[in-house]
Amino acid sequence: MLPQLYLSYGAWAENIGLSGVAHFLFAHSLEERTHMTKVMDYILSCGSAATITAIGAPPENPDGLNACFQSIFEHEANNTKSIAKVVKMALEEEDWATFNFMQWFVKEQVEEETLVMNIQNSLKITGGAKVPGEELYTFDKDMGKLKA
Secondary structure, three states, rough: OOHHHHHHHHHHHHOOHHHHHHHHHHHHHHHHHHHHHHHHHHHHHHOOOOOOOOOOOOOOOOOOOHHHHHHHHHHHHHHHHHHHHHHHHHHHHOOOHHHHHHHHHHHHHHHHHHHHHHHHHHHHOOOHHHHHHHHHHHHHHHHHHOOO
């Protein structure tokens, strides 16, 4: 759920002239920040302390669009695993409020992974690692219209 990956890759995309991809990634970064805030608000509403700690730097810029979206998919898959651990812990501890709260994130992760897989499939269809000029233009334009 860390927005840095999306923010960093958005800056990378903008720097190489992919403004549609950048727009999508920047918008998704904001969505991820909203998810973080949702968790923090829940913790605070339960009367617990929310501790804000430093987070590491995002990875280096990707080598291309395939690497970009593969890294994002791996990031989302790791988020899914982390969410599953919290859900399992809530179930084991019979913390039904947290179990119920986390169901939104379970559903959201299905959507997140599907979104990235669909983007990866679009990249494959348009030419994979070396998307030709016209297809790259169309892909970038379509990415700019995609809902984060």
